[in-house]
Amino acid sequence: MWRLLATLFALALAASACGGSDSSDDSSASSSSSDAEETEVTLAASGESLLDTIKSRGTLNCGVSGSAVAFSELQADGSMAGFDADYCRVVAAAILGDANKVNFVSLTAAERFTAVQTGDVDLLMRNTTWTQSRDSEVGMDFGPTTYYDGQQLMGRESDGFSGSSQVSDVGGSVICTSAGTTTEKNIADAASEAGVSIELQTFEDFDTVTNNFISGACDIITTDGSALVGRKAKQQPDGENWVIFPATPISKEPLGPTYGQNDSAFADAVNWAVYATIIADEKGLDSSNVDMMLASGDTETIRLLGGEGELQSGMGLPADAFYQVISQVGNYDEIYSRNLNPVGLSREGSANAAWTAGGLVYAPPAR
Amino acid sequence: MQDADQVPVEPEKSSPNEAPSLSMGKWLRTNLFSNWANSILTLLGGFLALFALRGVLNFVFSENRQWDAVRTNLRALMTLSYPESQYIRVWVSLGFVVGLAGVSAGLWANWGGVSVKRVSTWLMGAGGLLAVCVLVREPSVIIGSDGKVVRTVEGSLQRESFLDAMVDRSSWWIAVVVLLAAGILLRNRFSGGSRRAVELPVTSVIFTGLGLAVLSLWIAPYGHYAFISETKSYVAESGRTVAFSTKLPWTVMLALLCGFFRVGRILQRSDYAGVIKGASNLLWLISPLTLFWVVLRDPALDYGHVISTDLPMGLAFGILGGLVLWSLTRTGVGEAGRLVATMLLGFAVFNWVAAFFGWYPMLQKARISFLLLAFAALLAPNFIGELAKRRQLVLGWLGVTALVHYLATMINTPSTVELQSSEFLGGLGLTLFVALIVVLLSFPLGVLLALGRTSKFPIFRMLSTTYIEVIRGVPLISVLIFFSVMVPLFLPDGMELAELAAVLTGYTLFSSAYLAENVRGGLQSITKGQYEAADAIGLTAAQRTGFIVLPQALTVSIPQLVGQVISTFKETSLLAIIGLFDFLRVANSVIPAQSEFMGVKREGILLVAMIYFFFNFTISKYSQRLERRVGLGER
Known part of the structure; x- marks a missing residue:
């Protein structure tokens, strides 16, 4: 029996020794494997900025919706496309120098903030409205708004609605929207403020809402204006004319990057990556002429692109960070036109026009 | 199970109770129009069925359907993000499974035959149904030269005349004629008596059907659809056959299936049939794991690390563990063996506790190995004695x-x-991976739980009962949410549970509780006499359970077990709620969110429903065969 115990002891010793000495080695290999059953991961030491974590990891984990038409849509080949997806690529190009180093994580509205808090994603580009409670209570910080949205209504011209209709004109209508969102509360508030009575019906998702509108079960549907324009462009049957009103939306929905609070280095990197696309748009700098402008642009352009007097290195970014952003992804207008024009959203006359053209898209100067 | 499968089975013949062959008119009179109430029911049912059929056909062939949304997204529906450049891995995995299925079908099953009468009835029935379908579908709308639907002045749709519609559907009529002709030809080749007696092998019928389906890929213009990643656009060309990268693999799959079926048939007659059957079972158990983690993932092995750590550690555990087990099975080792096994178990469990609190580092692999060694040591007393038994262990x-x-x-x-x-x-x-793994893993766990709940020892009984009742008392979705959201919070710092692993664990634990109750139902049907007989011939408790009780209990529970498998497969759609993309979610929320196909949802969901039905119907049919073969329901 003692011989047996001795064998056993030797075995245990051997195994734990060879296990112990190499465990750090093994865990570093396994930490990057997302499918590993159970892996031992060394967490980043606290106090380190997310910026350094992302650089050492080599990919940006970006939380998107995955089912928001024109903003983030999963394509047939499994890739992510859309306005939000491209802004994830902007951030990746700035920090890592490669717009393709993004790991897109599809998140539901309910799990998005938890995903940031637990570190599953570095930032959200997920149609997240900037609100006071989210900025304070929920513990998020918000970057510059990339898209100014607002809730609007859509009705049929044959029902007497037009682009100049107001909420006060919808009395007695059946208004439909998706359940469990703030759109429901907004329209109820707007209707009571306008002093009209409406019948509000909610459905599981906006596809169902639209189908009920097409079948005639709903007189009016309401959600963010960007979604309504898309629906009208793609789903309006022949012989009908859908109209979107009121011209001034009934709610403000500024959408932009969202990240965990109190990480200034990372916040600056994200914010200035977004600003760079806006400044580039103002200066007529786009992916086709960026090389030329690097040689012949004005001093601010050259600074922004990493030439003389550049400020990126001081932020912990590569000097050519924004050059990579513009050349790989494009400026604000390119990103906007590429993704949102096909669904019928145009910049002219909307809040998303440049400030020089009467819109709200504005960036602080790069100096 | 094994015993049941080896019982030679009579080829599927018409049962003696079946009514004698009747002429068409007589058959109708006896079965559908025997009295006035029956006639009314027949007519009513017939009209309802036609109405439903018309509705479905009008839906499927409506000009409003955008089937391109499904066609271009087929790859997303099947594998979502898996890159096209690596698709050969998917085909290799599928090919392996198909080949294994072929060998197993050849090895195990005695497939029997179907009578010519049946085949001809099927063919004629299919032809008749197709004719009805062509007739009841409403005429198509007229598409103008501008590609838009032509409308009357009032705005209503204009449909072509009935006669035009029938002419337009001439290719369908040809199919009807071919099916009917084949059926009638087959029927007339054989006289009344021999129609029933002459049998075609089931496998030939199945392979011919599959062969025709694959052949149609090369001939029929299903359309050529592709998604171009560079331009993010869809390319659809109707009137062409499907892409070469679809045709070729499926042809190879069919060849693999037929070829390996032949191989299995040959092996069945060889002297090593028993060993090969065991090997094929083992492959079924291992292949889902290996195909997923090795073939599909293509791990980047660091060979330096493999040689310096992985290999020596595996060898150390294998050899030293083998030595321990060898010495534990010496005759006369007595109580010392149990003591050592208990100590090993204590050490192994302590390792996990230590991992939880992070006291000392150790490779996860070592922890698992110690636990396995402890279990093997606990089993060791059953192998004490002869050299052959010890070697086996x-x-x-x-x-x-x-x-x-x-x-x-x-x-x-x-x-x-x-x-x-x-x-x-x-x-x-x-969907398939989760369903397969959950069924594979929950089966042994469920059987153990069922045995525990019917055990004589109060502690086992209590633990199993508590486990089963607690798990059955909560809905699956809450178990899944618990494992994907809550468990990561309980884990110690630095330990991570991947989403998929969390889901598999939770779902397996859930499914095994239900499975345990199904098996327990079977266990209760075993009469006391069986236990007493087993005791009387001197079997140990383990032998009694393994050779007498379980085979009978599992046979009795086949219907419930199959029901459990089917519901496990279907409930994988709940994975969408915790953020995984099963194929229902792809159809329900990914495709409608593509700007090209905004809001196009019903087409995808119909396809998903059909795929679910195909799999579940196949499982159900196979289980019916199994039940017939083991004689369930006839005792």
């Missing part, structure tokens, strides 16, 4: 160690497949 240990270390190394090595999004597995692939 040690060889078994070596095999298990090799397998566990191989898989653990592969699982822990990152994948080299570059994905476009974080979803490694999605679509139908995810």
Whole structure:
């Protein structure tokens, strides 16, 4: 029996020794494997900025919706496309120098903030409205708004609605929207403020809402204006004319990057990556002429692109960070036109026009 | 199960109770129009069926349907993000499974035949149904030269005349004629008596059907659809046959299936049939894990690390563990063996506790191995005695160690497949993988729980009962949410549970509780006499359970077990709620969110429903065969 115990002891010793000495080695290999059953991961030491974590990891984990038409849509080949997806690529190009180093994580509205808090994603580009409670209570910080949205209504011209209709004109209508969102509360508030009575019906998702509108079960549907324009462009049957009103939306929905609070280095990197696309748009700098402008642009352009007097290195970014952003992804207008024009959203006359053209898209100067 | 499968089975003949062959008119009169109430029911049912059929056909062939949304997204529905450049891995995995299925079908099953009468009835029935379908579908709307629907002045749709519609559907009529002709020809080749007696092998009928389906890929213009990643646009060309990258693999799959079926048939008659059957069973157990973690993920092995750590560790556990087991099975080792086994178990469990609190580092693999060694040591007393038995235990240990270390190394090595999004597995692939793994893992666990709940020992009974009742008392979705959201919070710092692993664990635990109750139903049907008889011939408790009780109990529970498998497969659609992309979610929320196909949802969901039905109907049909073969329901 003692011989047996001795064998056993030797075995245990051997195994734990060879296990112990190499465990750090093994865990570093396994930490990057997302499918590993159970892996031992060394967490980043606290106090380190997310910026350094992302650089050492080599990919940006970006939380998107995955089912928001024109903003983030999963394509047939499994890739992510859309306005939000491209802004994830902007951030990746700035920090890592490669717009393709993004790991897109599809998140539901309910799990998005938890995903940031637990570190599953570095930032959200997920149609997240900037609100006071989210900025304070929920513990998020918000970057510059990339898209100014607002809730609007859509009705049929044959029902007497037009682009100049107001909420006060919808009395007695059946208004439909998706359940469990703030759109429901907004329209109820707007209707009571306008002093009209409406019948509000909610459905599981906006596809169902639209189908009920097409079948005639709903007189009016309401959600963010960007979604309504898309629906009208793609789903309006022949012989009908859908109209979107009121011209001034009934709610403000500024959408932009969202990240965990109190990480200034990372916040600056994200914010200035977004600003760079806006400044580039103002200066007529786009992916086709960026090389030329690097040689012949004005001093601010050259600074922004990493030439003389550049400020990126001081932020912990590569000097050519924004050059990579513009050349790989494009400026604000390119990103906007590429993704949102096909669904019928145009910049002219909307809040998303440049400030020089009467819109709200504005960036602080790069100096 | 094994005993049941080896019973020679009579080829499927018409049962003696079947009514004698009747002429068409007589058959109608006896079965459908025997009295006035029956006639009314027949007519009513017939009209309802026609109405429903018309509705479905009008839906499917409506000008409003955008089937392109499904066609261009087929790959997303099947595997979601898996890159096209690596698709050969998917085909290799599928080919392996198909080949294994072919060998197993050849090895195990006595497929029997179907009578010519039946085949001809099927053919004529299919032809008749197709004719009805062509007739009841409403005439198509007229598409103008501008590609838009032509409308009357009032705005209503204009449809072509009935006669025009029938002419337009001439290709369908040809199919009807071919089916009917084939059926009638087959029927007339054989006289009344021999129609029933002459049998075609089931396998030939199935392979011919599959062969025709694959052949149609090469001939029929299903249309050529593709998604171009560079331009993010869809290319659809109707009137062409499907892409070469679809045709070829399916042809190869069919060849593999037929070829390996032949191989299986030959092996069945060889002297090593028993060993080969065991090997094929083992492959079924191992292949889902290996195909997923090794073939699909293509792990980037660091050979330096493999040689310096993985290999020596595996060898150390194999050899030293084997030595321990060898000495534990000496005759006269007595109580010392149990003592050592208990100590090993204590040490192994302590390792996990230590991992939880992070007291000392140790490779996860070592922790698992110690636990396995402890279990093997607990089993050791059953192998004391003859040399052959001892060798069996040690060889078994070596095999298990090799397998566990191989898989653990592969699982822990990152994948080299570059994905476009974080979803490694999605679509139908995810659904099938989760269902398969859960069924495989929950089966042994469920049987153990059932045995525990019917055990004589109060502690086992209490633990199993508590477990089963607690798990059955909560809905699956809350178990899944618990494992995907809550468990990661309980884990110690630095330990992570991947989403998929969390889901598999939770779902397996849930499913095994239900399975346990199904098996317990079977256990209760075993009469006391069986237990007493087993005791009387001197079997140990383990032998009694393994050779007498369980085979009978499992046979009795086949219907419930199959029901459990089917519901496990269907309930994988709940994975969508915790953020995984099963193929229902792809159809329900991914396709409608593409700007090209905004809001196009019903087409995808119809396809998904059809795929679910296909799999479940196949499982159900197979289980009916199994029940007939083991004579269930006839005792």
